[in-house]
Amino acid sequence: MKKDTRLVLALDETDRKKALNIVDQVADHIDAVKINWPLVLSAGPEMITELSELTDVVCDFKVADIPNTVHLIVENAVARGASAVIVHAFTGEDSLTEAVKTAGNDAEIYAVTEMSHPGGKMFTALHAEEMARMGVRCGVAGFIAPATRPERVKAIRSIIGDRKIMSPGVGAQGGSASAAIAAGADYVIVGRAICKSDDPAAAAKAICDDIRTVL
Amino acid sequence: MKKDTRLVLALDETDRKKALNIVDQVADHIDAVKINWPLVLSAGPEMITELSELTDVVCDFKVADIPNTVHLIVENAVARGASAVIVHAFTGEDSLTEAVKTAGNDAEIYAVTEMSHPGGKMFTALHAEEMARMGVRCGVAGFIAPATRPERVKAIRSIIGDRKIMSPGVGAQGGSASAAIAAGADYVIVGRAICKSDDPAAAAKAICDDIRTVL
Numbered sequence: 001m002k003k004d005t006r007l008v009l010a011l012d013e014t015d016r017k018k019a020l021n022i023v024d025q026v027a028d029h030i031d032a033v034k035i036n037w038p039l040v041l042s043a044g045p046e047m048i049t050e051l052s053e054l055t056d057v058v059c060d061f062k063v064a065d066i067p068n069t070v071h072l073i074v075e076n077a078v079a080r081g082a083s084a085v086i087v088h089a090f091t092g093e094d095s096l097t098e099a100v101k102t103a104g105n106d107a108e109i110y111a112v113t114e115m116s117h118p119g120g121k122m123f124t125a126l127h128a129e130e131m132a133r134m135g136v137r138c139g140v141a142g143f144i145a146p147a148t149r150p151e152r153v154k155a156i157r158s159i160i161g162d163r164k165i166m167s168p169g170v171g172a173q174g175g176s177a178s179a180a181i182a183a184g185a186d187y188v189i190v191g192r193a194i195c196k197s198d199d200p201a202a203a204a205k206a207i208c209d210d211i212r213t214v215l
Numbered sequence: 216m217k218k219d220t221r222l223v224l225a226l227d228e229t230d231r232k233k234a235l236n237i238v239d240q241v242a243d244h245i246d247a248v249k250i251n252w253p254l255v256l257s258a259g260p261e262m263i264t265e266l267s268e269l270t271d272v273v274c275d276f277k278v279a280d281i282p283n284t285v286h287l288i289v290e291n292a293v294a295r296g297a298s299a300v301i302v303h304a305f306t307g308e309d310s311l312t313e314a315v316k317t318a319g320n321d322a323e324i325y326a327v328t329e330m331s332h333p334g335g336k337m338f339t340a341l342h343a344e345e346m347a348r349m350g351v352r353c354g355v356a357g358f359i360a361p362a363t364r365p366e367r368v369k370a371i372r373s374i375i376g377d378r379k380i381m382s383p384g385v386g387a388q389g390g391s392a393s394a395a396i397a398a399g400a401d402y403v404i405v406g407r408a409i410c411k412s413d414d415p416a417a418a419a420k421a422i423c424d425d426i427r428t429v430l
Binding site for chain 2: 092134
């Protein structure tokens with residue numbers, strides 16, 4: 001995945017035409033687009049390929065299954081054009097290793113080690129740092145860490161060396177793009193602040209400008 | 216979901232025609248078919264609807280996301296014809312509650328509280344019983360518990376009262392259908408022992424016969 005503007009668009013739109021239209025408008029300002037299962041369920045898996053012709057695609061599938069199923073999901077997503085796949089760490093070392101092995105040199109695996117919604121504090125947060133160390137052992141390309149809590153980005157950075165960090169939560173959820181990058185994130189993920197804007201390109205450009213102040 | 220033969224077919228086939236052909240052969244012997252993301256990624260989300268015309272469909276999507284994304288996934292799966300959706304418990308009470316609320320009276324939510332692959336012992340197994348108690352509070356219809364370990368089926372049964380249990384791991388993975396049902400499972404999930412059989416209908420019937428010995 002390229003690392004130029006540091007901005008990843010969370011494409012939370014589930015209508016195919018609207019989704020493609022937004023990406024078309026902001027393609028110059030983003031390094032990648034992040035999609036999730038709701039778009040696949042509404043618009044079909046062909047969306048992965050269609051979007052990959054416009055920009056890099058991160059499949060935020062939060063894969064959380066046994067190794068054989070992880071293999072099939074990552075294999076299909078990468079074959080359809082994904083540049084990265086997001087996988088949960090909590091299903092353990094064998095599942096995460098299988099994701100990395102399946103992606104090979106064709107795509108990057110990002111591991112989720114904690115989640116920022118209230119329920120995320122119940123179980124995943126208890127093991128976040130242990131899961132980050134496990135992710136390093138498994139050879140993942142990067143990790144997901146919340147932009148809303150730059151101290152967590154710093155904590156994960158201290159564990160993972162020079163692996164990448166992708167940080168959701170910028171904009172509508174209150175996180176600052178420049179603060180997340182300054183804390184050690186490689187990419188910030190922004191959804192509503194761009195998708196719901198009357199001028200998505202201008203909104204994306206403003207975030208890129210903010211990021212550049214700390215590079 | 217009906218509860219007649221107690222047998223749920225794990226449709227691990229990713230080719231659309233082969234998948235439909237197997238279900239067609241065994242439809243009389245099963246209560247439902249369980250599908251996972253690899254089939255959606257290879258054959259499209261329309262498969263949920265096509266299969267739902269033959270039997271009940273359990274979407275084993277192991278949903279593990281923030282409440283809003285959980286809502287969108289469950290809503291779409293149910294709108295396409297799913298009778299049940301499998302959701303991870305470890306993402307916490309808000310995500311699981313959102314799944315139950317979204318499914319409403321149209322579908323059942325089954326919660327995963329532990330997994331039987333080696334990696335499942337690293338994190339999920341540590342919280343299995345706490346997650347089962349949480350699932351009861353959230354109002355899930357049932358839980359997933361491994362047929363390969365009937366003592367775990369018994370342990371989960373002791374926590375969840377009369378909610379349902381669906382048990383994978385019968386057949387190729389070594390679990391016995393009758394032992395799982397005797398331990399308290401409502402359904403057993405069987406994949407390869409049926410799908411890879413030269414005579415899927417006969418293989419399914421043999422498992423139903425085994426189950427009937429303990430009913």
